[in-house]
Amino acid sequence: DQQVKQNSPSLSVQEGRISILNCDYTNSMFDYFLWYKKYPAEGPTFLISISSIKDKNEDGRFTVFLNKSAKHLSLHIVPSQPGDSAVYFCAASALGNAGGTSYGKLTFGQGTILTVHP
């Protein structure tokens, strides 16, 4: 059962334009969401996060939006740069053991490959 889904395997964007990466989740107990970026031959690195008490969090060129009613979050990158080309993973976690999750445990989506063309 895929509790976190990234339905777009890949996204191609021109340098300077906006990149929008999407993520959907099914477990209503998830209350903390993260985005990780991964370059080839390296481990994922933390990018930005958002708590369920917020609907937006911004850090420089990166903004994460959360729509709890739709169980949907998105990552906006503006402006996109060639160095942003990587695999982006959405992840979610919940407090307690409800829904088969446990504190600190992350459930990841399958990733979206972002390519930013110069």
Place this chain on the structure above:
Amino acid sequence: DARVTQTPRHKVTEMGQEVTMRCQPILGHNTVFWYRQTMMQGLELLAYFRNRAPLDDSGMPKDRFSAEMPDATLATLKIQPSEPRDSAVYFCASGLAGFRNQPQHFGDGTRLSIL
């Protein structure tokens, strides 16, 4: 800059052989996670330790996989016997439980190929 260290970075071995992957978490982190990345499944959680105690290993095939933390500076993931379907990249991550906004930090992974 503190990092999670994984060894070996690459491992190629024949089916049936034992494989041991090692992870040194960031000093002071009390949670350790093992993940496997495959093309089909993305990043799957295999095992999760807090204060060296295993909390969740439901994602791990128990008949051939085992995960341990002999001490706070070392986590191991063993496969015995290995099979071609185990070929994947295995990541270790560490974090601080109780500090909600502290994200997990990942190592650079062990790329495992079983022939």
